[in-house]
Amino acid sequence: MQDKKIFIVIPAYNEEKKIGSVIESLQKEGYSDILVINDGSTDRTEEVARENGAEVLNMIINRGQGAALSLGIDYLKKTCNPDIIVTFDADGQHRPEDIASLMAPILENKVDIAIGSRFLEKKSKIPPFRKIILKGGIIFTRFVSQIKISDTHNGFRALGKKAIDSIQITQRGMEHSSEIIDEIRRKELVFKEVPVEILYTDYSKVKGQKNSNFVKIGLKVILKKLA
Numbered sequence: 001m002q003d004k005k006i007f008i009v010i011p012a013y014n015e016e017k018k019i020g021s022v023i024e025s026l027q028k029e030g031y032s033d034i035l036v037i038n039d040g041s042t043d044r045t046e047e048v049a050r051e052n053g054a055e056v057l058n059m060i061i062n063r064g065q066g067a068a069l070s071l072g073i074d075y076l077k078k079t080c081n082p083d084i085i086v087t088f089d090a091d092g093q094h095r096p097e098d099i100a101s102l103m104a105p106i107l108e109n110k111v112d113i114a115i116g117s118r119f120l121e122k123k124s125k126i127p128p129f130r131k132i133i134l135k136g137g138i139i140f141t142r143f144v145s146q147i148k149i150s151d152t153h154n155g156f157r158a159l160g161k162k163a164i165d166s167i168q169i170t171q172r173g174m175e176h177s178s179e180i181i182d183e184i185r186r187k188e189l190v191f192k193e194v195p196v197e198i199l200y201t202d203y204s205k206v207k208g209q210k211n212s213n214f215v216k217i218g219l220k221v222i223l224k225k226l227a
Contacts, residue, residue, distance in 0.1 A: 004083040004107070007033045007076050008099075010054075011068035012090035016044040018203065019090050023052040026088070029096040035076065036090070037068035045090075065155070066176025070169040077164060085159045091203065094156045098196040105192045106160040112189040113163040115149070116156035116196035123197040147185050149193060153177045156196050163189055 008031050012019055023034055036049040040062030049056050057075060059068065069087055076082045084103055088094050098116065105111045155177065159167065166187040171179045184191050 005033070005080060006031065006084045006086070006103070007035060007080065007082045008086050008088050009035050009037065009069060009072040009076070010088050010090050011037045011039055011065045011072070012041065012045050012049065013039040013062055013068075014041045014043045014045060015090040016041075016048050018092050019045055019054075020048045020052045022088075022090055022092055023049060023054050026096045027053065029099065031086075031096065031099065033080075035072050037072045039063060039065070039068045064173035064176075066169050066174070066179070067172040069176065073159075073164065073167075073169070082164060083161060085164055087155055087157050087159075089155050092201065093198050095197055095199065098156070098194075099158070102156070102158045102194045102196065105194070106158055110190070111192045112160050113167075113184060113191045114158045114194050115151070115191060116154045117149075117151035117193040118154060118196060118198045119150045120193060121195040121197075123195070147181055149181060151193065152181060154196070154198070156198075163187075 008026055010019070010022065015022075019036065023036075026034055032053075034054040036045075036054045036056045038046045038049065038056055038058045040059050046056050046058060057071060059071065073085055076085060084106055086099055086102065088096075088099075094116075102114050102116055105114050153174065157180070163184075166189065167180060167183045169176050169179060169183075183189070
């Protein structure tokens with residue numbers, strides 16, 4: 001793994017309270033190439049991220065997680081020729097300790113992309129109503145994308161070279177997760193789900209995706225397919 005160029009991409013919007021500790025936790029696990037996409041924050045997200053040793057790209061206005069990830073991945077493709085890109089949340093929900101197992105099937109040349117799943121080992125203490133919403137999203141994605149997957153809206157994933165080069169993210173908001181699954185099918189990428197633990201805290205539940213937004217995401221996915 002030492003000869004592989006591994007980058008962590010973190011989209012962040014008004015995360016000054018958490019971004020420093022998230023970066024520090026990644027560094028403790030040995031990940032030094034960390035790119036924060038400051039998605040139009042109005043607080044000190046940029047300053048805190050830089051102070052803690054991350055590279056930062058600034059977006060002038062808040063455009064959404066999909067747009068932030070697209071910018072970060074395109075930037076790394078043009079400047080760093082990465083072997084693996086790991087997408088990681090800024091609110092402390094993801095565990096850096098899970099990155100090694102997430103990357104393992106890529107490093108073993110078995111898959112093009114690995115997707116974290118909070119349902120395979122059921123370690124994550126998912127709030128009951130959120131679990132119902134997520135399960136609905138799984139059924140919806142299986143229907144529209146024709147891919148069997150256990151966790152459709154998990155932002156914790158690892159992309160190998162083929163996935164980095166072929167996946168195109170055009171959806172600005174959270175619907176980019178469904179778009180990535182569509183891209184896996186369209187580009188005939190080999191994927192695997194890997195068990196990860198998502199940490200639900202009072203902070204992350206406030207900062208995370210609102211349950212009501214999942215309906216909007218579904219409508220946007222349908223409209224794109226009809227376009």
